[in-house]
Amino acid sequence: MQTITTTQLRTKSSELIKSLEKGDSISLIHRSKIVGVIKPKAEPKALTRADISGLQKLAEELNLPKTTYAERARRYRKHLMEKYGKDLP
Numbered sequence: 371m372q373t374i375t376t377t378q379l380r381t382k383s384s385e386l387i388k389s390l391e392k393g394d395s396i397s398l399i400h401r402s403k404i405v406g407v408i409k410p411k412a413e414p415k416a417l418t419r420a421d422i423s424g425l426q427k428l429a430e431e432l433n434l435p436k437t438t439y440a441e442r443a444r445r446y447r448k449h450l451m452e453k454y455g456k457d458l459p
Contacts, residue, residue, distance in 0.1 A: 373396065
């Protein structure tokens with residue numbers, strides 16, 4: 371694991387970015403103490419066919435009623451009226 375001081379954050383930011391892009395974790399040092407770890411952001415996992423088919427099975431098991439766009443709009447409008455009152459446009 372590499373280290374970088376708080377002063378070096380300003381002067382070596384391009385090297386820090388390159389290290390993070392490679393997937394390295396860097397210890398952050400302030401006044402001779404390690405105060406944290408800078409690590410790259412985790413990439414979001416892509417959905418696979420198995421995940422999608424699992425979601426479809428769950429949706430079928432829930433057996434929720436189908437709603438039209440007009441019904442959704444009506445329910446949302448009703449919710450807004452209850453929450454904010456009749457002064458909506």
